[in-house]
Amino acid sequence: MLKKLQAIGLCMVLTILSGCWSSRELTDMAIATALGIDKEGDRIKVTVQVINPSENAGQSFTSRTAVTTFTTTGDTLFESLRRLTTLTPRKLYLSHIRIIIFGEEYAKQGIADSLDFISRDHEMRTDFHFAIARGYGAQDIVNILTPIEKIPANKIFSTLESSQDFWAPTKVVQLDELISSMTSKGKEAVLTELLILGDLNKGSNIENVQSVPSYTSIKSSGLGVFHNEKLVGWLDENESRGFNMITDNVHDTVGVVPCGNKGNLTIEAYKNSTEMKGSIRGDTPNITVNFTAEANLADISCTIDFTKQKTIKKYEEKLAEEAKNVMKDSLEKARDLEADIFGFGELLSKSNPKKWKKIEEEWANIFVNDLNVDFKADVNIRRTGTTTQPFLDNISKKKQEE
Amino acid sequence: MFKAFSVLLGAGLVFILDYRSLKANKKWDRRVYIVIFAISLGVWMLYIFNVQFPYVIQVVEKIYNPIFDSFNQKLEQKQSFRVH
Amino acid sequence: MIEKGKIDARQFTILVVMYTLGTSIIAIPSTTASYAQENAWITVLLTSLIGLLIVFLLNQVNKINHHKNIFELFEYVFGKWVGKGITVFFLLFVFIVAGKNLRQIGDFMTTHVLVETPIQVIMLIFVLTSLYGVKLGLEVISRTGEIFFPYAFFSLVLMIIFVAPQAEFKNIQPIMVNNTEGAFLTIFPTLGTPYFELVVFLAILPYVNRIGPGKKSFYIGVGIGSLLLFAVTLMSLLVLGPDFSARNVYPTYILGKKISGVQFLERIEILVAIAWFFTIFFKITINFYVLSLGMSHLFNLKTTKVLSTPLAFLLIIAGLYLAPNLIAYQNFLAHDLAPFAGTFGILLPFILILTARLRKINKKKKKRRKNKRF
Numbered sequence: 054m055l056k057k058l059q060a061i062g063l064c065m066v067l068t069i070l071s072g073c074w075s076s077r078e079l080t081d082m083a084i085a086t087a088l089g090i091d092k093e094g095d096r097i098k099v100t101v102q103v104i105n106p107s108e109n110a111g112q113s114f115t116s117r118t119a120v121t122t123f124t125t126t127g128d129t130l131f132e133s134l135r136r137l138t139t140l141t142p143r144k145l146y147l148s149h150i151r152i153i154i155f156g157e158e159y160a161k162q163g164i165a166d167s168l169d170f171i172s173r174d175h176e177m178r179t180d181f182h183f184a185i186a187r188g189y190g191a192q193d194i195v196n197i198l199t200p201i202e203k204i205p206a207n208k209i210f211s212t213l214e215s216s217q218d219f220w221a222p223t224k225v226v227q228l229d230e231l232i233s234s235m236t237s238k239g240k241e242a243v244l245t246e247l248l249i250l251g252d253l254n255k256g257s258n259i260e261n262v263q264s265v266p267s268y269t270s271i272k273s274s275g276l277g278v279f280h281n282e283k284l285v286g287w288l289d290e291n292e293s294r295g296f297n298m299i300t301d302n303v304h305d306t307v308g309v310v311p312c313g314n315k316g317n318l319t320i321e322a323y324k325n326s327t328e329m330k331g332s333i334r335g336d337t338p339n340i341t342v343n344f345t346a347e348a349n350l351a352d353i354s355c356t357i358d359f360t361k362q363k364t365i366k367k368y369e370e371k372l373a374e375e376a377k378n379v380m381k382d383s384l385e386k387a388r389d390l391e392a393d394i395f396g397f398g399e400l401l402s403k404s405n406p407k408k409w410k411k412i413e414e415e416w417a418n419i420f421v422n423d424l425n426v427d428f429k430a431d432v433n434i435r436r437t438g439t440t441t442q443p444f445l446d447n448i449s450k451k452k453q454e455e
Numbered sequence: 456m457f458k459a460f461s462v463l464l465g466a467g468l469v470f471i472l473d474y475r476s477l478k479a480n481k482k483w484d485r486r487v488y489i490v491i492f493a494i495s496l497g498v499w500m501l502y503i504f505n506v507q508f509p510y511v512i513q514v515v516e517k518i519y520n521p522i523f524d525s526f527n528q529k530l531e532q533k534q535s536f537r538v539h
Numbered sequence: 540m541i542e543k544g545k546i547d548a549r550q551f552t553i554l555v556v557m558y559t560l561g562t563s564i565i566a567i568p569s570t571t572a573s574y575a576q577e578n579a580w581i582t583v584l585l586t587s588l589i590g591l592l593i594v595f596l597l598n599q600v601n602k603i604n605h606h607k608n609i610f611e612l613f614e615y616v617f618g619k620w621v622g623k624g625i626t627v628f629f630l631l632f633v634f635i636v637a638g639k640n641l642r643q644i645g646d647f648m649t650t651h652v653l654v655e656t657p658i659q660v661i662m663l664i665f666v667l668t669s670l671y672g673v674k675l676g677l678e679v680i681s682r683t684g685e686i687f688f689p690y691a692f693f694s695l696v697l698m699i700i701f702v703a704p705q706a707e708f709k710n711i712q713p714i715m716v717n718n719t720e721g722a723f724l725t726i727f728p729t730l731g732t733p734y735f736e737l738v739v740f741l742a743i744l745p746y747v748n749r750i751g752p753g754k755k756s757f758y759i760g761v762g763i764g765s766l767l768l769f770a771v772t773l774m775s776l777l778v779l780g781p782d783f784s785a786r787n788v789y790p791t792y793i794l795g796k797k798i799s800g801v802q803f804l805e806r807i808e809i810l811v812a813i814a815w816f817f818t819i820f821f822k823i824t825i826n827f828y829v830l831s832l833g834m835s836h837l838f839n840l841k842t843t844k845v846l847s848t849p850l851a852f853l854l855i856i857a858g859l860y861l862a863p864n865l866i867a868y869q870n871f872l873a874h875d876l877a878p879f880a881g882t883f884g885i886l887l888p889f890i891l892i893l894t895a896r897l898r899k900i901n902k903k904k905k906k907r908r909k910n911k912r913f
Contacts, residue, residue: 055471055472055475058468058471061468172786175654180797229783229797232786237782399709403713404713406713406717407716469848473848477845480840480841480842483838484845487840488849491849494853495850495853502856508860510861510863511635511857511862515879516874520875526724526727527874533575533718533724534574535573535574535576535781535782535785
């Protein structure tokens with residue numbers, strides 16, 4: 054009798070321990086990869102890009118698209134996401150989101166209300182990136198199909214990462230950084246912009262990935278500047294590069310200066326670092342930005358003598374001057390927008406916490422008018438690539454002789 | 456009702472299986488066991504029928520708050536996102 | 540003596556480490572960061588130094604009589620009936636602490652991992668596992684500790700290493716300039732979670748097979764635990780920043796989510812969860828064990844395991860009726876836990892020592908021992 058009871062007891066335990074209580078099978082989930090958030094009147098419009106599983110796994114592919122999108126509106130982000138269940142065949146699974154895109158109009162009215170849900174929800178991770186759709190709604194970007202990467206969200210994700218690594222003007226921003234720069238008193242947030250090139254309407258059609266040059270593509274080149282939670286303006290490509298140089302966010306980039314009579318000298322700067330120092334002397338805050346780069350010659354289209362140390366020196370100085378100008382332009386633009394995106398205020402609050410307390414309230418004003426920023430730049434050309442002297446020189450000599 | 460029934464059933468099962476292990480013990484041991492078991496089951500029943508007890512932390516708070524209130528007020532001043 | 544088992548010093552160290560980490564590893568970064576902001580790591584550092592002083596105090600209590608556990612000491616020092624009365628209150632304290640731990644793991648699981656599972660079921664599973672441990676006795680619990688300790692320890696260490704590249708030193712600057720008072724004030728509530736609760740080890744310390752190393756291992760255990768706590772808090776501040784650490788309920792888990800430096804090492808935040816399951820399992824089991832032991836002393840029962848089954852089910856209720864919601868619970872952690880735990884964790888040992896001194900129990904004992912030796 055007891056043995057039997059024990060057996061029954063064990064069986065009951067088994068049902069608890071199998072661990073399937075809140076399990077969700079892969080076939081019950083709609084895996085979301087990108088989230089687009091727009092404003093529609095007072096309501097929030099959400100567009101979700103969902104993976105079409107049969108197109109991404111398995112042997113036989115049909116002519117269906119790799120992803121599909123759903124759009125709905127609601128008073129809050131969470132409400133609209135839940136309302137999506139009336140459209141999607143399965144419940145959304147948000148853990149694999151790669152990118153969250155805000156529409157320009159929505160970003161101008163403030164993105165804080167959706168960030169709360171994003172940081173509160175347990176399915177949301179923190180490793181996705183944020184971007185703003187410049188000139189368009191987020192929906193338009195989420196709807197575009199991309200070549201090479203089947204899943205457009207992955208394409209945007211890797212575009213952002215690779216262009217941050219090899220081309221300076223973009224920046225990937227993750228949730229914790231975004232929130233802390235929005236809440237911090239001496240810093241403002243930036244987010245990468247996304248542009249649509251080409252015909253918007255053709256982008257969501259499968260033909261977009263069937264022809265060799267795509268009709269429509271997504272590009273990221275500059276940065277959107279925030280003041281608190283609101284988008285206030287844009288940095289163009291060069292200003293964004295300056296921003297990244299100041300904030301020590303450049304891994305590998307390209308620099309161009311004119312050389313000789315006509316033509317350009319291009320370098321690949323591969324080891325960039327910036328040191329920012331803040332101090333408050335008397336009442337005037339000072340910032341020194343010290344940029345150093347190591348570079349390789351990459352592309353020369355002029356006739357100069359590169360065997361001489363003097364020439365190298367001269368172009369190193371020219372490049373440094375160019376770097377300084379880029380950084381200055383970026384600062385000017387930020388001052389126009391009255392947004393301390395570089396975190397100068399935060400820097401001062403760390404280096405001179407007591408004096409910072411006094412100027413904290415008027416910081417916005419001080420940043421625009423009184424702040425003294427010194428830029429220093431130092432570029433060292435280390436190698437010349439696989440060749441030394443450009444052959445263009447010889448061509449032009451040959452021309453003269455003829 | 457179903458919940459109460461299943462709790463009773465579970466309790467019965469646990470009792471039969473567990474009480475057996477006490478056979479070698481003294482009578483006193485078994486008596487204490489039955490009393491504590493009854494208390495446990497009683498509390499579970501109250502829980503099942505949604506009888507409100509005061510929450511533990513509210514009781515603790517009532518005892519300690521008079522002494523530590525000023526300290527806690529001071530601490531709360533340092534809270535990083537206190538609403539002004 | 541009710542417990543006949545013996546454990547060795549190393550096993551005792553492991554139990555202490557597990558107990559110290561138990562709930563604190565996931566709760567402390569958030570509470571300290573919200574009151575001490577960027578100085579939270581200093582708070583944790585200072586707290587752990589005070590923690591070692593508390594261990595000193597507890598060892599002094601044990602010195603009254605090496606062979607008696609805390610329940611026997613109560614009766615030995617205060618006399619039978621007063622001793623029993625104090626035992627009742629002490630057991631109530633252990634009961635609430637065990638219920639609290641159960642509630643914490645339940646809350647964590649329902650927030651982050653198994654969202655749709657009822658909290659009662661999670662608590663039931665945890666308490667049943669602990670019950671099994673308690674039934675098997677102290678020796679088995681300690682040996683299980685030896686098996687699981689490396690997993691818990693290394694998954695935490697690995698997590699710290701993996702997130703280290705993302706650390707930004709500027710997050711903890713300026714050091715001790717703003718809000719210094721807050722950093723010192725926060726020491727008190729921080730002491731509440733692991734250090735004042737360490738008093739339960741007075742019920743286990745007598746069962747360490749050699750007394751000298753047992754005391755030393757108490758220090759070592761608290762030391763290792765505190766070091767890990769400190770490292771996790773520091774990393775949480777460095778990587779997430781004080782603001783984000785304070786805003787999250789479980790910043791340690793979010794820290795785990797940040798691991799993504801190397802391509803193939805992504806999404807391993809469950810490492811943190813694993814470390815926490817193991818440590819909190821031991822915390823619950825130790826509290827539960829001490830509770831059963833105390834009940835057996837209170838009612839003069841033959842073994843510890845007699846009352847463990849009904850107590851297990853009572854613990855679930857204690858966890859459920861601990862707090863109405865998470866916010867109330869967090870307020871409790873910050874405001875009332877430290878005084879509550881302090882009453883038993885520091886005031887009671889103090890009174891024990893003082894009474895023992897006044898009644899000269901210590902000296903008598905020594906004389907008797909001397910006589911024996913000759």
